[in-house]
Amino acid sequence: MKKVLIALDYDPTAQKIAEAGYALAKAMDAEVTLLHVISDPVYYASRDYSPIMGFNGYMDLGTLRKDSVEGLTEASAHFLEKTKKHLADDTIETIIKEGDFADAILKAAKEIHADMIVLGSHSQKWLEKIVMGSVTEKVLNHTTIPVYIIPTRKHK
16 A cells, blocks of 8 residues: 545544544555545535534634635645644645545546545435435445545444
């Protein structure tokens, strides 16, 4: 394993995914690439989530515009740079893609010749899974490289 792609979404659990994926990659002495996919702008407008997730105390996105693709791209780049800083590794590469989460993850993995994909699996109710589909399931069904899935379900 020489290259690990870590896909991070808008969910606050991204810190857990970044840290676990990074630890795995470093244990294998692999290069790390962080990916953020800009999909539905509605998610970024929600007050339930940080516009670009997580890292309590690490993010200050107040001055970044999140009401346009350019603004979301800038905010995403800022987030990925902060993630690199949090992981204390300047050698980490970053990629920002637009579109369907699973398709963008698969495309990025192919482009960088990733040997492994790391992503989180959010808990979803069975009906939501039927209606919306599952990014994790789609990635698993359309790749031939190993996928390391980090459960991010919140325990009650």
